[in-house]
Every structure is written in structure tokens, then in C-alpha cells.
Amino acid sequence: MIIVEGLRKSFGAVEVLRGIDLAVAEREVVCVIGPSGSGKSTLLRCINRLEEPTAGRVVVGGVDVTAPKVDIDKVRTSMGMVFQSFNLFPHKDALGNVTLALETVLRMDRAAAEARGREKLAAVGLEGKERSYPNQLSGGQQQRVAIARALVMKPKVMLFDEVTSALDPELVGEVLGVMRDLADKGMTMVVVTHEMGFAREVADRVVFMDDGVIVEQGPPADVLGSPTHERTQSFLSKVL
């Protein structure tokens, strides 16, 4: 579903991704872990080309995202992304957030968009919050709106970038719960996270990144339980 080949990304003189190869199968859940600054966000952002890769290829659902002539807007409708800082549209209520792209990108009429939007909001447990504005919602609720906003486009792939890191601890669970449901339903997911418990229970595979490269990857039990690399071991000893 996602193929990343020889991906490199530099910001000026600093090379942040130094040759990443990664393949994510359909229905697979891959959790990406690693220390701050290791390039996890940059990897996700290169996958939907919010960052322009310096070298290498990214193919999503058979479409070469990095091809010069690709219709990137079209590709992005098949990829949902959820951000650490929610990035909800503050001038729209929850339903407005969820329906904006349906109306402007998929050209659905208002009624159909709202019907689909309500359904998705309900699916993430936000029935009755349709008319609440982001600043009237808790962090956990806001992040669930953001997930619904991405899901409503019916993406083939979901990208999550530390979506619980900005949340109060008691709100983390409700968001992880939604993500777990999504994984159970067979969504293909790439999840950058510091939640080792989630990675252990939900991930099909855990990828450990450090300093712009993938150091180690495999089933969660192996990577988290008995890591072979010294860098993985020292990272895990710090976070666990």
C-alpha cells in the first residue's frame, strides 16, 4: 500500500532522512518510534508530500507520489493525516471541519456531506458535538474531530503524527481507543507515537528510527521486548 524507497530529505545542509526504505502492506499497522529529532515527522510528511523529498520515491496505492507531474491533491484525498496539534479549523464547528473538504474537494452537496460527516463524528463518539467549535471541545474531543475529518474522505491510508502527545494524560485513552477501532477495521496505518503500550498491542510492526535511518524493525514483541540494537535498547530504557 505504501512503498518508500531510498527516501532522503535535507533542510539546507542538514540531512534529516538519510535513506529510508519501508513498505507498508494493506491493512497493516506500523508504529514508528524513535528519539526526538530522528526524522519521524519528516518521514510522514514526505509520504503525503507536505515536505518535498530531496531524493527517493514514495508510492501510495500504486501512485508515485514523488513523480513530478502527479496530481498531489488527488493523491492526498486517499491519505488522511492527523497532527499532534490537531490543526482543526477554528472558524468552523465540528461538523464544518469534517465537511469542508467533502464540499470543496469531493464536490458533495451540503446535505450529503453533512450526513456523512455526522456519521463519522458519531463513529468517533462525538454525537451531539456537531455544532461545537474547537475551542468548546476538550483536547481529546478535538483530536477525535481531526480523525473524523480525515476519515470522512474515505482514505486508504491514515498517517498519525504523535496525535496524543499534546493531550492531558486522562484524555489519551479515548483517542487511542478510536485508533484501535480503526486498526481493527483494517485501516492501513502509519503511527508515529511515544505510546509504547499502544504500539505493543495494536501494531503489526514497530519501526525504530534514529538519526534519519531505520535502525531496527519487526513485530512489537521483538523490537520492544528484545531489541537487538544498542541504540534501540538505550532509547527504550529511557521511555519505558
Add this chain to the structure above:
Amino acid sequence: MDGLLEEFFDLDIIADMFPGLVTEAMKNTLVFTFFSFVGGIVLGMVLALMRLSRSRALRWPAAVYIDVLRGLPALLTIVFIGFGLPIATGIRFPFPTYTPGCLALSLVYGAYMAETLRAGIEAVPPGQMEAARSLGMPHRTAMRRVIVPQAFRIVIPPLTNELLALFKDTSLLAVLGTLAGGKEILKFSRDLVNVRANTSPLVAGGLAYLVITLPMLRLVGRLEARSRPAR
């Protein structure tokens, strides 16, 4: 003391100014303000988007325009449009005073508002554009539906300030001379100062400005106070 009072507050002279002070002078000041503000904001939006464009060919003409118009005295621009242009090109404006006046003020205020609007657009967190783009919205759509509406909220206080400045600067149009019935507050009052050989009309004209500007000043203060805790 009585002499002073008579010179500045001759109630008979002031009473004679009505209803013209309201039906002509204030009306015209508001008409000039309205059209110049609308023209300015449209031009300002275009210039702001040009300045933020990825294309150099759009960016630098906008930057030059904005700097030049902000660097010139507004009065010079008004005289240039109102007198210089017709003489140089033979253009005759329909609705004299109104058209060149509003055009000149739109050109000047468009430059100021462009800077305000650009600052507003830049103040919208970058995550907003990223979220919109990640949903497949083209850049233009994201600008129109996500960024600009938020930018407008941010710039309401400074834009109200500019509206206030514009309202007062319509007095500069007094230099353009007028058709009958076309005087704004300053011109209307000043002409009466000459006719009556008394300063009271100017005082009344000043009060006419304050009737509008003082509430607006209060409004700006409130808007600024309201937008502060949010940012």
C-alpha cells in the same frame, strides 16, 4: 471671553449649517469613506496575495507598489490623480471629485491594507494550511476557505483602525474642489468659515467628525482587548 466664544461657538452660525452639515457634508464623507474602503480592501487583498505568491513576477511589483504608495504623502497621490492625470492624459472622470477622490484613496489605502492583510495571513498558524492541504484541498481553495477567513478575524482591529484613518483622510479630498452638493465635512465647513468670517463652522465640522470617530476609537479599543487573550 465673549469674543472667543462668538468666534468659535456662534450658535446662530452653527444652526445655519443644518441640515447641510448632515445631509451633504457627513453624507459625502461617509460615501467617500465607504467606496474608498471597499476599493482599498479589494486592492489590498489582491496585493497581499501577490506579495505572498510563490511567483517573483507577482511578488515584487506588489512590493514596489506598496512601498511607493506608503512612501508618498496621500495628498500628493490625491492631487496627482485628481489634477495631474486628467491634464496629462485628457481623461475626464465621470462624477468629478467622487471618482478621482475615491480612486486616489483606494490606491493609497489599498497599499496600507495590503500590509495589514498580509500580516494577518502570515499570523494564521502554518498547521492550518497543512491540515487543509493534507485533505486534498488545492492551495487556492485552502487560502479561500481556511486561511483568509481566519486572517480577517485577526485583522479586524487593525483594519478598523485603518477605516478610522481613512474616514479622517477623506478631508484631504477638500483640495479637489467640488460640484454643488459634493462637499465633504472639511470642505463644507471651511467654505462657510470664509463666507461667515467666523471659525464656528470648523468647530461644528470637527464635532461632526468626532461623532463618528470617538465611538470608533472605543470600538477599536474593545476589539483589541478582545483579540488579545485569544492570541
